[in-house]
Amino acid sequence: MDYVLAALVGVFVSLGVYLLLSRSVIRMLIGMTVLGNGVNLLIFTSGRVMREVAPIVPAGLEVPAGPIANPLPQALILTAIVIGFSMFSFLLVLAFRAYKSLDADNTDTMRLAEPENAPQPPLSY
Amino acid sequence: MTELPQAMIETATSAADWVLVLPIVLALMGAAALLVVRRSNGVPMLGAVLVIVGIIACEISLLLRVVSEGPLSMTMGKWLPPFGISLTADLLGAAFALAAAVVTLIVVLYAEIDRDGNDSGDGFHSMVLLLLAGVTGSFLTGDLFNLYVWFEVMLIASFGLIVSGGTPLQLDGAVKYGFLNFLATTLFLLALGLTYGLLGTLNMADIIRVAPEANRAAITGIAALLLLAFGMKAAAFPLNAWLPASYHTPSAAVSALFAGLLTKVGAYALLRSQVALLPDSRDLLEPVLAVLAIATLVIAPLGAIAETQLRRAIGFFVIGGIGAILAGLSMPNVIGIAGAGIYIFHAILAMTALYMVVGLVEVRTGARDTRQMGGLYAASAPLSILFFVLILAVAGVPPFLGFWPKLLLLEAGVMDAELGWVGTAMVVALVLNAILTLIAGTRLWAHIFWRNGPEGSPGSSEPMALVPPTPKVRMAFTVVGALVLGVVLLGLWPNPMIEVGQRAAADIIDPGRYIEAVGLAGGAS
Numbered sequence: 186m187d188y189v190l191a192a193l194v195g196v197f198v199s200l201g202v203y204l205l206l207s208r209s210v211i212r213m214l215i216g217m218t219v220l221g222n223g224v225n226l227l228i229f230t231s232g233r234v235m236r237e238v239a240p241i242v243p244a245g246l247e248v249p250a251g252p253i254a255n256p257l258p259q260a261l262i263l264t265a266i267v268i269g270f271s272m273f274s275f276l277l278v279l280a281f282r283a284y285k286s287l288d289a290d291n292t293d294t295m296r297l298a299e300p301e302n303a304p305q306p307p308l309s310y
Numbered sequence: 311m312t313e314l315p316q317a318m319i320e321t322a323t324s325a326a327d328w329v330l331v332l333p334i335v336l337a338l339m340g341a342a343a344l345l346v347v348r349r350s351n352g353v354p355m356l357g358a359v360l361v362i363v364g365i366i367a368c369e370i371s372l373l374l375r376v377v378s379e380g381p382l383s384m385t386m387g388k389w390l391p392p393f394g395i396s397l398t399a400d401l402l403g404a405a406f407a408l409a410a411a412v413v414t415l416i417v418v419l420y421a422e423i424d425r426d427g428n429d430s431g432d433g434f435h436s437m438v439l440l441l442l443a444g445v446t447g448s449f450l451t452g453d454l455f456n457l458y459v460w461f462e463v464m465l466i467a468s469f470g471l472i473v474s475g476g477t478p479l480q481l482d483g484a485v486k487y488g489f490l491n492f493l494a495t496t497l498f499l500l501a502l503g504l505t506y507g508l509l510g511t512l513n514m515a516d517i518i519r520v521a522p523e524a525n526r527a528a529i530t531g532i533a534a535l536l537l538l539a540f541g542m543k544a545a546a547f548p549l550n551a552w553l554p555a556s557y558h559t560p561s562a563a564v565s566a567l568f569a570g571l572l573t574k575v576g577a578y579a580l581l582r583s584q585v586a587l588l589p590d591s592r593d594l595l596e597p598v599l600a601v602l603a604i605a606t607l608v609i610a611p612l613g614a615i616a617e618t619q620l621r622r623a624i625g626f627f628v629i630g631g632i633g634a635i636l637a638g639l640s641m642p643n644v645i646g647i648a649g650a651g652i653y654i655f656h657a658i659l660a661m662t663a664l665y666m667v668v669g670l671v672e673v674r675t676g677a678r679d680t681r682q683m684g685g686l687y688a689a690s691a692p693l694s695i696l697f698f699v700l701i702l703a704v705a706g707v708p709p710f711l712g713f714w715p716k717l718l719l720l721e722a723g724v725m726d727a728e729l730g731w732v733g734t735a736m737v738v739a740l741v742l743n744a745i746l747t748l749i750a751g752t753r754l755w756a757h758i759f760w761r762n763g764p765e766g767s768p769g770s771s772e773p774m775a776l777v778p779p780t781p782k783v784r785m786a787f788t789v790v791g792a793l794v795l796g797v798v799l800l801g802l803w804p805n806p807m808i809e810v811g812q813r814a815a816a817d818i819i820d821p822g823r824y825i826e827a828v829g830l831a832g833g834a835s
Contacts (some may be wrong), residue, residue, distance in 0.1 A: 231507025297482040
């Protein structure tokens with residue numbers, strides 16, 4: 186199971202990186218999401234996969250009876266999902282605003298902050 | 311019934327220890343409160359100033375305590391470390407947090423220059439406090455996942471600040487800034503997941519304890535990923551392209567805040583992760599760090615020489631400073647680390663001041679490109695002096711603040727024979743960087759202040775028509791002048807700073823006191 190998940194993480198991350206290399210802003214956004222989900226899956230896997238034993242201490246005992254699923258990675262992922270989602274929403278709105286006011290969804294044509302034909306540096310002094 | 315080890319903190323935290331968490335709490339609560347009153351004129355600015363003064367008071371007492379008693383730790387939620395999330399302040403973190411709060415205070419006062427009554431309601435002061443909360447949290451946290459969370463707090467606040475105003479130029483810059491910084495934190499999260507999988511802990515003190523027993527190759531891989539992520543945050547070459555593409559787009563105050571705080575947090579995280587947390591990775595990564603440092607040191611000032619847009623040129627100086635910090639990291643002896651630490655402290659103060667002076671130049675000339683500037687010396691000699699002092703400080707000319715950390719770095723490169731080629735190459739690169747920065751800076755100064763008029767104007771002695779200073783501009787000039795005065799005074803009396811820096815570096819290299827402060831010193835937990 187761990188190996189399958191690890192391979193899946195690899196697929197997610199490489200797909201995310203591939204999409205991020207695109208010039209289209211929307212593809213880059215989707216790439217960010219895929220990459221982020223790959224990372225979440227990685228945290229899940231790195232906590233060691235353990236099926237169907239909830240991390241609950243039975244009544245009357247002070248420690249769990251046997252091995253249990255690791256609850257910590259789930260807390261980490263939950264935080265990461267919330268943060269990743271809010272960042273994604275912000276970037277989505279930003280991309281939309283940039284499309285509206287710059288009329289560009291291609292990074293090659295977004296050259297307002299870095300003019301394409303930059304002037305030569307001054308030769309005086 | 312088996313005997314269980316203690317897992318909870320039973321005693322209440324002593325009131326004095328609260329200074330550790332108060333700066334973050336004050337900033338977060340202040341941000342929320344200012345959001346409520348954001349539409350009332352003048353109140354947000356006053357509130358922000360009061361909150362930041364409170365934060366500075368807490369951080370001064372925190373720094374004094376850390377200086378006298380060593381690192382201070384506080385663990386949240388009553389769980390003993392490594393289960394609870396620790397906030398841990400050592401000398402380095404406490405000193406940086408204090409510097410960050412001081413420059414934020416100056417920036418809040420300075421920001422009035424380009425804000426008028428119509429701006430109320432945009433939540434500027436809330437976002438500044440949120441940014442300060444993220445930065446302070448990053449400096450004071452003792453937990454790697456917590457560091458990630460503070461990075462994101464800082465990131466979302468900076469997103470808000472960089473787009474506020476919403477001009478097409480800002481949107482263009484924000485897209486590049488946003489994507490690359492979000493990618494960097496995602497890579498950081500990736501490295502975090504691997505760290506947890508390998509070591510089973512994310513508490514920094516615990517990582518220092520267990521990392522030497524882990525698989526060396528896996529540790530090196532994680533450290534390389536962290537180097538990539540934090541290098542992107544810190545704008546180290548070759549991951550620096552986003553900085554000159556975005557830092558000149560928002561208002562001068564926001565640019566100044568970003569230049570002083572954001573890249574420095576990335577540099578601090580690099581220092582923490584590469585030197586303190588995972589020193590076992592250095593065999594393989596040290597040459598990489600050295601090459602990155604040399605490339606950043608040499609290429610950044612060349613970028614500044616080639617640039618005519620004033621704030622973009624200054625952005626390359628920020629990147630050059632990151633090169634000096636990387637140089638310290640690639641020479642991991644006490645003097646080198648002290649040099650890197652003091653350089654971060656210097657850069658927080660000097661880069662913020664430089665951007666604010668540039669903002670004043672832009673206000674007075676009404677231009678953003680140096681080709682349209684000239685003759686400002688005749689109109690405002692004090693402004694030209696401020697600019698010149700800061701250029702000298704950034705280049706590292708004695709007796710200004712930037713000279714001392716660079717001297718320490720040179721000393722580290724010359725003294726430590728074990729470094730081999732790294733030491734020699736670093737000395738050459740640092741000197742080359744100082745010369746090139748000086749050339750770039752003095753050329754900017756000559757173009758803006760010294761020549762008679764803008765480019766192409768006949769050699770008349772008439773100074774260019776300047777915008778007369780308003781009372782707000784005079785106020786802004788005063789606060790920037792105070793910050794520059796601080797930079798000069800610290801440069802003239804550097805001894806306490808160098809001593810504290812060396813003690814901080816000793817704590818980073820031998821983290822025994824740090825681990826003890828968190829309470830993980832005694833064997834297995």
